[in-house]
Amino acid sequence: MPSGYVTTIRERCRMCYTCIRECPAKAIRVKDGQAEVIPDRCICCGNCLRVCSQQAKQYPDSVGEVERLLAESDRVIACLAPSFPAEFHEIGEGLLVGMVRKLGFDLVCEVSFGADLVARRYRHLLEAESPQRYIATSCPAVVAYIERFYPHLVPSLLPVVSPMVATARAVRRLYGEDVAVVFIGPCVGKKMEADSSLLAGDVDAVLTFGELHRMFRSRGIEAESVRESDFDPPHGGLGGLLPIGRGMLQAADLPEDLKSGNIVAVEGHSHVREAVKEFSAGDLGARLLEALCCEGCIMGAGIENHLPLFNRRRRVREYVCRREKHTDRDAWQSLVEQMDDLDLSRTFTVEDQRTPAPAAEQIRDILAGMGKYRLEDELNCGACGYDTCREHAVAIHQGLAENAMCLPHMIEKLRRALEQVEQSNQRLASAQEALAQSEKLASVGQLAAGVAHEVNNPLGAVLMYSHLMRDECPQDSPLLADIELIIEQAGRCKKIVAGLLDFARQNKVAREPTNLHELVQRAVRAIPVPAETRIEIRQLSDSPAADVDQDQIVQVLNNLVGNAVDAMQGRGTIRIDLNGNEKGATLQVRDTGDGIPEENLKKIFEPFFTTKRLGEGTGLGLAVTYGIVKMHGGDIRVESNADPAQGPTGTTFTVTLPRLR
DSSP states (O other): OOSOSSEEOGGGOOOOOHHHHHOTTOOEEEETTEEEEOTTTOOOOOHHHHHOTTOOEEOOOOHHHHHHHHHHOSOEEEEEOTTHHHHSTTTOHHHHHHHHHHTTOSEEEETHHHHHHHHHHHHHHHHSOOOOOEEOOSOHHHHHHHHHHOGGGGGGBOSBOOHHHHHHHHHHHHHOTTOEEEEEESOTHHHHHHHOGGGTTTOSEEEEHHHHHHHHHHHTOOGGGSOOOOOOSSOOSGGGGTTSTTHHHHHTTOOOOTTTOOEEEEESHHHHHHHHHHHHHTOSOOSEEEEESSSSGGGOTTOOOOOOHHHHHHHHHHHHHHHHHTOOHHHHHHHHHHTTTSOOBOOOOOOOOOOOOOOHHHHHHHHHHTTOOSGGGOOOOOTTSSSSHHHHHHHHHTTSOOGGGOHHHHHHHHHHHHHHHHHHHHHHHHHHHHHHHHHHHHHHHHHHHHHHHHHHHHHHHHHHHHHHHHHHSOTTOTTHHHHHHHHHHHHHHHHHHHHHHHHHOOOOOOOEEEEHHHHHHHHHHTSOOOTTEEEEEEEOSSOOEEEEOHHHHHHHHHHHHHHHHHHTTTOEEEEEEEEEOSSEEEEEEEOOSSOOOGGGTTTTTSTTOOOSOTTSOOSOHHHHHHHHHHHTTOEEEEEEEOOGGGSOOEEEEEEEEEOOO
């Protein structure tokens, strides 16, 4: 078979896999997301042409070849397939014949006569007393399907040509061997059949009805511009029913008797596949399988109109009935009998395209690559174009398909990718927040360092002389209270300056492996807390360990516990939970205070922000804590509830500290 009877227009293909789903031969390979037809496997049924909504499939144009025949041949005969009433229903047969003649054809004949001859041969073969079982050969796609995928059934193919070839041989007997024959019909597969080396010279060219329309348009030929004309002999009989399912059987007077089951007729590629499979297994129980790959030839890919199936059937049926009324039955019978010695035989070839089935282990590995480890993971949704996940896996093994064709698998991959993107976004947002905080801390730190050094010395002098004045001032002096106030406020300033120096100091982290439970126990014993404040320490894992600077983590704990005591006004319970895994440890400080209002949660790590009363806090404790945790490569989060209506109030700080690898 020549390469490429059906090809893909790559830029139009949208990876919908409809063509794969509708291809009975699975002759379409997906490569890099593009569907391409495999010529050796293609049976030219045209299903992919019909179902592709993007018109991404195409077949070779024979218009140029026919134009050449019309220009160079002495006589050219147009043979119209009996499905023409379903396509040219608005024109009528008389005007249609006139339009075809105006294209330059010398004679216009009906293929229905060839169908009559083939039907007669069918009947003769089946009337013979023989156990031979047959598969009808009118449909070229069915013949190609058998040759490629059921080669052991080739001897069961009826050794009779199709109505197209029978008509070509009949008109050559009537009009001479030198005539050129052009078949015009709805079937793309006829192009493949006409090119077969086993049928060379029977049909010179094949036009689809769509191509005939294009020739009419290019020549400006319309029904109004021609005169009605009748078909040239030989005229057809009941062979005109060929394009309707079971029409050939009626023409052969071979009814599908459901009681005897000797004849089974099927239409449509899915029914054809199942029927051939059962015929091969010997389960069909019939002597003749009449199969059409389309739902009748009236649904062929070469038809352009959009009439529904039964409307097309009706128009063919009405034409055959109308034609029968005006047919000279005796003349028709005489001509059919004259053709009894016409050679209508043919042979077939084996073109085996079967591939070995993969081993069960290979199938399992391929399925696992699509996230299908159990039977319930195989959804068999058909979105890939294959009926089952295992068929898809076999196609992948054969190089016909890709993992990416599995829609549930790709959706799951997309979901995981989105989760990873979301996690990355969260980490990025956290990093941006940390960077902004670090920039803020760095700016404030530079300012604080300069201010602290400049203010610290004068403050020392103020405090020293204030203490000297207090020591020398009589106890009953009215100045003593003012001096005490100076000492108190100067002491407060010195405390603020010390906090600024701690904040601004660029300490390096001296890490060492540390058991946080032991560290917290030692630190808590050194923290002064009111009598009405209780501290609970809970170890939630065997070894809450991390690599930390112990002195700095003690400072973090002092700040968090001190804030908790202040939040509870000295009364309540502080719970410290310690947990850990192979990546690091978490330290959680929870209080039962009034909580932090939501509008303040984003500000608490900012330098100098405090909700304490004037004189009770510098607003640097949590800023220093944040800096220490971040220098350790850790994280600090806060959760708080300040609304009693939503549950118990309180605040929880969670510090995450990593282990070094």
